[in-house]
Amino acid sequence: MRPSAVLVNTARGGLIDEAALVEVLTGGGIFAAALDVFASEPLQDERLRSAPRVVLTPHIGASSRGAMLRMGQEAADNLLAVLAGQRPAHVVNPEVYGARQERDG
Numbered sequence: 001m002r003p004s005a006v007l008v009n010t011a012r013g014g015l016i017d018e019a020a021l022v023e024v025l026t027g028g029g030i031f032a033a034a035l036d037v038f039a040s041e042p043l044q045d046e047r048l049r050s051a052p053r054v055v056l057t058p059h060i061g062a063s064s065r066g067a068m069l070r071m072g073q074e075a076a077d078n079l080l081a082v083l084a085g086q087r088p089a090h091v092v093n094p095e096v097y098g099a100r101q102e103r104d105g
Contacts, residue, residue: 005030013037018048025051036060 001007007030009016018039024030032053041059043049049056078088091097 001030003028003031007033009034010036013039013041018045021054022047022051025054 001024007016007021013035016035016039021033022045025033032055033051034055034057035048036057036059038045038048038056038059043056048054074090078090081088087097
């Protein structure tokens with residue numbers, strides 16, 4: 001990455017080698033970083049907490065009023081679909097769902 005780069009991770013904590021990130025921030029390898037997720041939550045790494053030019057947030061990106069309402073609505077919609085004998089819209093492991101449907105007939 002360029003020395004002017006800003007690394008942003010809001011996806012998954014394990015994607016970033018946090019020890020290496022501290023090194024590049026301290027050594028000027030990148031300009032800054034912003035993280036909302038960490039390898040271990042809550043964040044325990046004091047080196048990362050005190051690294052220069054880093055913004056750390058407590059993994060609450062989905063805690064907006066709109067997001068919470070949408071999650072509740074999707075959960076209710078999925079529950080109603082299952083109770084009606086339909087496939088829910090958001091199946092995390094469809095291969096297992098399909099196998100159960102075949103087994104239970």
